[in-house]
Amino acid sequence: MKNINIVFAGLGGQGVLRASDITAEAAFLTGFDVKKAEVHGMSQRGGSVSSDVRFGEGIKSPMIPAGTADFLVLLDASQKDPNALYCSDSTVIIDPSVIKIETLPNPKGLNVALLGYLSKMLPAIPEENWLKALDNNFPEKLRESNVVAFNIGREANQK
Amino acid sequence: MESNRKLLNGDEAIAYAARNAGLNLGIGYPGTPSTEILETFSSLGGRAQWAPNEKVAAEVAIGAALAGGKAIVTMKHVGMNVAADPFFTAAYTGVKGSLVICAADDPGMASSQNEQDSRRYAVAAGLPMLEPADSQQCYDYLLLAVELSNKFGTPVILRLTTRVCHSKTIVKVGPFNEPKTPSYTKDAKSHVMVPAFARLAHVRLRKRLKDLEEWNCQNGPCTFLGPEGAKSGVIATGISAMHAAEALPEARIMQPGMTYPLPLAKIKEFVNSHEDNLVVEEGDPIVVETLLANGMKVRGKKEAFRFGELNVGRVKKLAADDITPDPAPAPGKPPQLCPGCPHRLTFQALHDLGCTVCGDIGCYTLGVLPPYEAMDTCVCMGASISAALGMREVLPAEQAKRIVSVIGDSTFMHSGLTGLVDMVYNRPPHGHVVILLDNSTTAMTGLQEHPGTGRRLDHTETVRVDPAAVARAIGVRVEEIDPLPMKDTLKDFIQEQLDKEDVCMIIMKRSCLLALKHLKDREAQAKEKKN
Numbered sequence: 001m002k003n004i005n006i007v008f009a010g011l012g013g014q015g016v017l018r019a020s021d022i023t024a025e026a027a028f029l030t031g032f033d034v035k036k037a038e039v040h041g042m043s044q045r046g047g048s049v050s051s052d053v054r055f056g057e058g059i060k061s062p063m064i065p066a067g068t069a070d071f072l073v074l075l076d077a078s079q080k081d082p083n084a085l086y087c088s089d090s091t092v093i094i095d096p097s098v099i100k101i102e103t104l105p106n107p108k109g110l111n112v113a114l115l116g117y118l119s120k121m122l123p124a125i126p127e128e129n130w131l132k133a134l135d136n137n138f139p140e141k142l143r144e145s146n147v148v149a150f151n152i153g154r155e156a157n158q159k
Numbered sequence: 160m161e162s163n164r165k166l167l168n169g170d171e172a173i174a175y176a177a178r179n180a181g182l183n184l185g186i187g188y189p190g191t192p193s194t195e196i197l198e199t200f201s202s203l204g205g206r207a208q209w210a211p212n213e214k215v216a217a218e219v220a221i222g223a224a225l226a227g228g229k230a231i232v233t234m235k236h237v238g239m240n241v242a243a244d245p246f247f248t249a250a251y252t253g254v255k256g257s258l259v260i261c262a263a264d265d266p267g268m269a270s271s272q273n274e275q276d277s278r279r280y281a282v283a284a285g286l287p288m289l290e291p292a293d294s295q296q297c298y299d300y301l302l303l304a305v306e307l308s309n310k311f312g313t314p315v316i317l318r319l320t321t322r323v324c325h326s327k328t329i330v331k332v333g334p335f336n337e338p339k340t341p342s343y344t345k346d347a348k349s350h351v352m353v354p355a356f357a358r359l360a361h362v363r364l365r366k367r368l369k370d371l372e373e374w375n376c377q378n379g380p381c382t383f384l385g386p387e388g389a390k391s392g393v394i395a396t397g398i399s400a401m402h403a404a405e406a407l408p409e410a411r412i413m414q415p416g417m418t419y420p421l422p423l424a425k426i427k428e429f430v431n432s433h434e435d436n437l438v439v440e441e442g443d444p445i446v447v448e449t450l451l452a453n454g455m456k457v458r459g460k461k462e463a464f465r466f467g468e469l470n471v472g473r474v475k476k477l478a479a480d481d482i483t484p485d486p487a488p489a490p491g492k493p494p495q496l497c498p499g500c501p502h503r504l505t506f507q508a509l510h511d512l513g514c515t516v517c518g519d520i521g522c523y524t525l526g527v528l529p530p531y532e533a534m535d536t537c538v539c540m541g542a543s544i545s546a547a548l549g550m551r552e553v554l555p556a557e558q559a560k561r562i563v564s565v566i567g568d569s570t571f572m573h574s575g576l577t578g579l580v581d582m583v584y585n586r587p588p589h590g591h592v593v594i595l596l597d598n599s600t601t602a603m604t605g606l607q608e609h610p611g612t613g614r615r616l617d618h619t620e621t622v623r624v625d626p627a628a629v630a631r632a633i634g635v636r637v638e639e640i641d642p643l644p645m646k647d648t649l650k651d652f653i654q655e656q657l658d659k660e661d662v663c664m665i666i667m668k669r670s671c672l673l674a675l676k677h678l679k680d681r682e683a684q685a686k687e688k689k690n
Contacts, residue, residue: 011492024327028166035293036166036327039269048491060384060405061398062293062326065471066486081489 001124003056005064009083010075012046015111018137019073020051022115025133027055030125035062048082071121073114094118098156109149116153127154167330169323172294173231173261174199176301181336183228183256184208186216188573189604190235191270192324193263197233198607201617204335209608209616212540212573213238217245217260224258224314225350227341229305233261236277237539241574247284249314251360252350253367256341257308259301260286263319266441267468270603272520272537274466276442281316281419285364287371288316288419290397292382294328300416303380311367311374318418320441322398322468372420380416381425387411392433393478394426394457396446399439399469406474410437418446423453430455437478441469496525501669502596504642505565506531508649509594514563514657517550519543519575521567521603522671523596534565541566541574544582544593551587560657564593569601569609571626576633582662583634590660592653593635595626598671606674618681630664639666 006023010016017038024036038051052064069086073094080093087093099113112134119130134146167175173196177185185200185207187193201207210216213234220232234242239262246260262280265271281288287307289300297319304315348356384404385393389411395403400414413429415422430436430450436457438447447459463482464473473485496503506526509516510533518524518534519542527534536546543564551559566575575595582591601607608614613623627637638656642649656663670678 012494021327025166028329034166034327034329037322038325039321046492046497047494059328061401061471062322062328063402063470065405079491082491083488085486085488 006053006071007069007086008073009050009079014075016049019111022133023053026129029129035059037062105145112146112149113153116150117157120157167294168327169297170195171199172297172330173301175332176298178203178335179333180305181338183338184223184230187233188213189607192321193233194604213242217242221249224254224256227256229257231259236264239277250284253312257305258314259304260316290318290418292400294330375417375422376424382414384412390434392436395439402474403439406471506533509533517543517547517564519566519570544578568597568611572610593664595666597668600674602671636663642667
């Protein structure tokens with residue numbers, strides 16, 4: 001299998017880092033080599049945030065080189081241009097509009113719904129590992145609503 | 160799946176290793192990207208503390224190690240400047256137990272005021288230094304650093320960078336070992352640095368570095384990547400080795416884990432077995448200059464690559480001497496003061512007053528941005544007060560009278576107290592006004608406790624150091640207010656204080672909104688810990 005490169009991008013507070021943590025963990029649970037990079041510090045102040053997840057047979061740099069993203073997952077549509085450098089013609093760009101926010105039990109679950117959407121395009125990671133990773137990344141009281149959001153995302157990607 | 164395999168960032172890996180090594184104490188001051196080391200160490204059951212600043216943290220850790228204990232002290236790169244004084248002499252005294260200094264650089268300045276290369280401190284102070292490339296090496300090198308520190312009787316620097324601290328990679332972790340209580344042995348000749356003893360200690364230090372270089376050549380950690388028998392060799396440090404392995408797959412890569420003192424004989428052997436050799440390092444050209452000075456035929460990077468982080472693309476260009484500018488991404492959204500942040504009220508008032516504002520390090524440095532643009536200087540922790548005093552000294556009265564200092568509560572505990580003493584001692588002709596933005600947390604680095612919150616690192620209660628009481632004791636007039644109900648009159652209030660031309664500190668007391676959200680959880684957590 002070719003290594004997979006996923007860029008997550010959004011604004012501070014939207015759950016970009018959580019989304020990349022869950023993805024990295026799901027890949028890790030599946031047995032892949034995984035590396036995840038992020039820059040935070042200023043991220044709580046509402047600025048642009050992005051995070052790279054790479055997984056496959058053997059990952060070297062944790063940072064995705066320009067033009068090699070397989071997926072760009074946008075939590076905020078405004079972050080497409082600042083991350084265009086990572087994309088090529090074959091990059092799948094997942095825009096937040098693929099999820100109907102009003103269908104989510106909590107609008108804050110957009111990040112997890114987008115993971116559900118993404119998960120349909122990553123058949124190498126079994127669904128149970130996504131669910132385990134979700135479980136490990138949220139306190140118990142938020143688990144149920146996140147599983148709902150994840151499934152809404154999966155259903156949104158039936159094409 | 161084996162349960163001892165974990166996906167950890169570099170900071171977390173260090174904390175796991177610290178528990179495995181049975182460290183007696185971890186201490187530091189919060190600073191991105193180093194903060195999570197002690198937070199994780201604490202959550203794993205280690206004894207972890209925030210000190211008021213890095214110098215105090217270093218001294219506490221040195222004391223623990225002189226007593227025969229094992230300690231780590233953590234800080235970001237600029238904290239190394241604050242702690243440099245004790246480190247330089249601790250290189251002379253050596254340690255009885257173990258002392259590891261975790262220094263986290265921020266090439267590219269994701270969240271810092273400069274991109275200094277802290278590796279210079281290893282050379283300047285004569286302290287051995289290890290540089291991990293990923294989380295597994297963070298784990299392994301912390302253990303090695305603890306061992307080397309004890310074996311050679313020296314503090315050891317574990318030099319990190321933002322990408323090593325904040326990237327997650329897979330780590331094999333070992334079991335936790337509880338710390339052993341050391342027993343004190345008096346050794347004044349080693350530990351009291353009067354000139355007669357220090358002269359001997361300096362000779363010992365240089366001998367120790369020779370021994371360490373020898374050890375590094377024989378047994379030092381060294382990772383090789385890429386094909387054996389390659390024509391081209393690359394000597395790379397820290398995370399640059401990972402970028403190089405991907406960018407230059409045809410080359411053989413040598414990553415020496417201990418980068419001071421370098422294993423020169425071993426590197427020479429590597430260099431001699433390749434037709435050409437390139438040195439790839441972030442920041443200053445330190446390794447390449449050392450190798451060149453030792454007569455090795457190696458090639459370094461162009462000046463353009465001194466700036467910012469390296470990555471796979473930049474290493475390709477570095478290798479090709481390609482200094483065409485990197486394509487600039489479309490600008491993202493800059494960070495800003497949160498909606499509802501209490502600091503906004505103060506910056507609006509200072510903007511309206513047209514004050515000259517000497518600022519400091521924290522979220523509130525964002526007061527420099529529109530719409531407030533209410534900051535004129537920001538140099539280092541504490542300089543808001545002292546630099547303002549200097550401006551007041553030399554400027555004409557009508558300009559001097561407009562100057563205020565703005566400092567946060569954690570920064571005030573870190574380096575504001577001595578500035579306040581100077582304000583009283585060398586009182587400027589028209590006095591001075593310091594505004595303490597007291598949001599009851601270290602917000603910028605992720606809501607850490609400090610002496611003014613009345614809670615320790617693990618959020619358990621302790622004595623609160625009251626900035627108002629301290630300031631009054633120093634001889635400063637104190638006005639403590641909540642800026643929110645005074646929102647419409649804040650401007651006039653500040654002007655009134657300026658007009659008094661005495662030495663005054665206005666404490667703007669209102670909690671950070673983000674901290675309030677966490678406070679309840681933390682109180683419950685602390686209670687649970689107590690029981």
